[in-house]
Amino acid sequence: MILLWIVVLFTTFCFMEFMAWFSHKYIMHGFLWSLHKGHHIKNHKSWFERNDLFFIFYALVSSGFVILWGEVGFWPGLPIAIGIFLYGLSYFIVHDIFIHQRFKLFRNIESKYAKGIRRAHKIHHKNINKGKGECFGMLWVPIKYLK
Numbered sequence: 001m002i003l004l005w006i007v008v009l010f011t012t013f014c015f016m017e018f019m020a021w022f023s024h025k026y027i028m029h030g031f032l033w034s035l036h037k038g039h040h041i042k043n044h045k046s047w048f049e050r051n052d053l054f055f056i057f058y059a060l061v062s063s064g065f066v067i068l069w070g071e072v073g074f075w076p077g078l079p080i081a082i083g084i085f086l087y088g089l090s091y092f093i094v095h096d097i098f099i100h101q102r103f104k105l106f107r108n109i110e111s112k113y114a115k116g117i118r119r120a121h122k123i124h125h126k127n128i129n130k131g132k133g134e135c136f137g138m139l140w141v142p143i144k145y146l147k
Helices: 002-031 033-040 050-072 075-099 112-126
Strands: none
Touching: 002 050, 002 112, 033 050, 050 075, 050 112, 075 112
8 A cells, every 4th residue: 555655646746747847838828827927027026926826726736635635535635645745845946946046045056957957947938928938847858958
């Protein structure tokens, strides 16, 4: 049972990489561009962005799985919730702290992968329009950026 629990957690974490790419490309750069565009066009002085509301959505999804686990005995609910949470935490560390430096940490990481993920993200942010932006996940970077 423990092995199955770990497989569900790991699979959920990996599936969230797809969900991050999909929601970024088709939702954030789609019908909810109004919430996301401030992340590309810095025309606000606040530390918080409307874009941060997407974190709340995934937190609610994760919480829903905890409720399913606790209230109705849906055993995969807890590893799914933890997988979503761990992905969200990883995303926050990589995207908000490492790339955007919302907290001044991890400034001197200079590995090939770190430079590649920064380069790919910078290219994505050059597009300040709703469509036609190249979107990436957090854990993978196209080979062309790993120079």
